[in-house]
Amino acid sequence: MHPLVSVFSDLSPRPALAAGRLAEAGVPVFACVPGGKRPLPGGRGFLDASTELARVESWWRQVPKANLAVPTGRMSGVVAVDVDVHGTSGFDAFRRARDVGLLPRPLAVVRTPSGGMHLYYPADPGMEQRSWQAARAGIDFRGDGGYIVAPPSRVRIDGVLRAYEVVELHADAVESVDAARLRGFLDPQPVAWRNVLRPVLSDAVRVGRIASWVGTLVEGERNRGLFWAACRLAEHGLAPADAFDALRSPAQGVGLSEREVAVTVRSAYRTTQPAPASTAAASSVGSFVRRDPQHASPARRLP
Known part of the structure; x- marks a missing residue:
């Protein structure tokens, strides 16, 4: 079972505690601004992600309400498919890709504060999987060179703080997503x-x-x-x-x-x-x- 599934199955409502558990499980994390998605200023963003518990704890001591983020790709061993709802809704494209077998069972499904969805998959260690965006389809892929804000972080939407919520977990999920084929399908x-x-x-x-x-x-x-x-x-x-x-x-x-x-x-x-x-x-x-x-x-x- 991927350690991310284990942590998400018993998730603390506090990002600081969730960050510590992920770091202890070997999943690198870093901090983002409270109520937002940008990394804390003064650092290198996802390049600063760490599994060193003392370092991780120091970020949240300095900014107790910081959000939690995980680098995607080889750094963490997970990639994510981001189904967006801004502009073009990605749910139609998501259903089409799922129905033709391009989106296998994910490790986790997370509902985003805006009403979208993040699908977490194990990264393919033998293949470079770079981040990309298919804006016309309403779907992004977060792989190498990217990151994702993770539960239980909260983002301000229309003046209200809304949380990322885990809605599904699949401990037996082992199949990665073929990012190249998915992109070709979404952006023909x-x-x-x-x-x-x-x-x-x-x-x-x-x-x-x-x-x-x-x-x-x-x-x-x-x-x-x-x-x-x-x-x-x-x-x-x-x-x-x-x-x-x-x-x-x-x-x-x-x-x-x-x-x-x-x-x-x-x-x-x-x-x-x-x-x-x-x-x-x-x-x-x-x-x-x-x-x-x-x-x-x-x-x-x-x-």
């Missing part, structure tokens, strides 16, 4: 995704395709889409400042600010290329360094 026209991933393209063309795809994002997809694109550019070996240059204009064209682009690119590079401990402390937060292959040039700061 992923032409842009196929284009940017095609390995035969030259680096310059690949970067151009990724940047162009960012320019097609709609509200609800923009931030995660930009993060995905920046991660791909990082994996292709593009310098952070060059990635910012490539993505800034198309991202601004769909409504993101220059600061949002800079913050997202930073986050993507920290996720895909974490700095060694010896150099992380020496690096300046909020800056990228572009270096000429032949000689070093001064650091260039981004917004």
Whole structure:
């Protein structure tokens, strides 16, 4: 039985206690702002997630009403399918995906404060499962590079604090969700995704395709889409400042600010290329360094 099921089966109404039990069971956790979904300021979000009980307890001593969050993917061993109700309701797409066998029995079903649903599944240890969003279907996938706010956290909806509630638990659930097939089913026209991933393209063309795809994002997809694109550019070996240059204009064209682009690119590079401990402390937060292959040039700061 996955430890998350064990903790959820006897859930404390206090996020601090639930966080401690998850950490003791080997599931990394971190704290979010009271009544919200954003990580506590001053840290690195899900990258700070820990199973060290003393560290976890210190977060809630500092902010007793903090919400509880779990990183998804390999970090925790769980992924989640988020059925949304904002804009397009995801319940129709959920039922269609379930009926064709793309959503097996989950470890847990959680009702969200907004009336949506989180389905928790065991992560597939042999496969990379990155987070994605199918805004038109009303469904998100939380995998590597993502996180999920977990029960018994409460979020303010229309001025009222509402809790995440566990409604189903299945201790015998062992089948993971095939995120790639699910996405193909929910978003049957992923032409842009196929284009940017095609390995035969030259680096310059690949970067151009990724940047162009960012320019097609709609509200609800923009931030995660930009993060995905920046991660791909990082994996292709593009310098952070060059990635910012490539993505800034198309991202601004769909409504993101220059600061949002800079913050997202930073986050993507920290996720895909974490700095060694010896150099992380020496690096300046909020800056990228572009270096000429032949000689070093001064650091260039981004917004």
